[in-house]
Amino acid sequence: MGILIPRFAPALVCVLAFAVIFGTFVKSLLPRINNVLAERRDAIDGQRERAQRTMSEAGEVLAKYREELAEARHEAARLRQEALEQGTELITEIRAEGLRERESMIAEAQARLAADRVIAEAELRGVVVSLATELAGRVVGEPIDSVARESDLVDRFFSDLDARSAAGLQ
Numbered sequence: 001m002g003i004l005i006p007r008f009a010p011a012l013v014c015v016l017a018f019a020v021i022f023g024t025f026v027k028s029l030l031p032r033i034n035n036v037l038a039e040r041r042d043a044i045d046g047q048r049e050r051a052q053r054t055m056s057e058a059g060e061v062l063a064k065y066r067e068e069l070a071e072a073r074h075e076a077a078r079l080r081q082e083a084l085e086q087g088t089e090l091i092t093e094i095r096a097e098g099l100r101e102r103e104s105m106i107a108e109a110q111a112r113l114a115a116d117r118v119i120a121e122a123e124l125r126g127v128v129v130s131l132a133t134e135l136a137g138r139v140v141g142e143p144i145d146s147v148a149r150e151s152d153l154v155d156r157f158f159s160d161l162d163a164r165s166a167a168g169l170q
Contacts, residue, residue, distance in 0.1 A: 125158060 137144045
């Protein structure tokens with residue numbers, strides 16, 4: 001026989017030793033290995049399921065967030081529109097109030113001017129009469145204050161002057 005072909009007894013011992021070790025391995029270590037592999041498979045499947053649940057929850061949260069964001073944008077647009085309308089109303093009210101105040105101020109100023117004009121005209125007439133009588137007294141050579149004040153001449157002069165100015169304005 002050759003070197004490569006073993007004898008029967010050592011080969012039988014090797015086969016029996018292999019069978020005992022293999023049987024021990026199969027009976028004791030293989031169930032443990034299968035248990036560990038099953039636990040790992042369960043852990044991986046559990047992680048996968050948790051990941052899928054987390055992804056679905058994240059998708060739901062994202063959809064809810066987008067919905068809330070759309071609602072917030074819509075609400076912001078509505079608030080901007082309301083603010084714009086309120087601003088326009090306020091501007092209109094302020095303008096109307098300003099116009100009313102302006103008109104009242106103009107009316108008051110015109111009334112004051114008319115009153116001041118009447119007062120100034122009365123004062124001027126008095127001053128004109130006194131100057132005219134003083135000048136006439138100088139021309140005549142004697143004072144004529146009492147004659148001018150009592151005479152109807154001054155009143156006629158001013159009424160003619162008023163009539164001419166009214167005719168000229170029309």
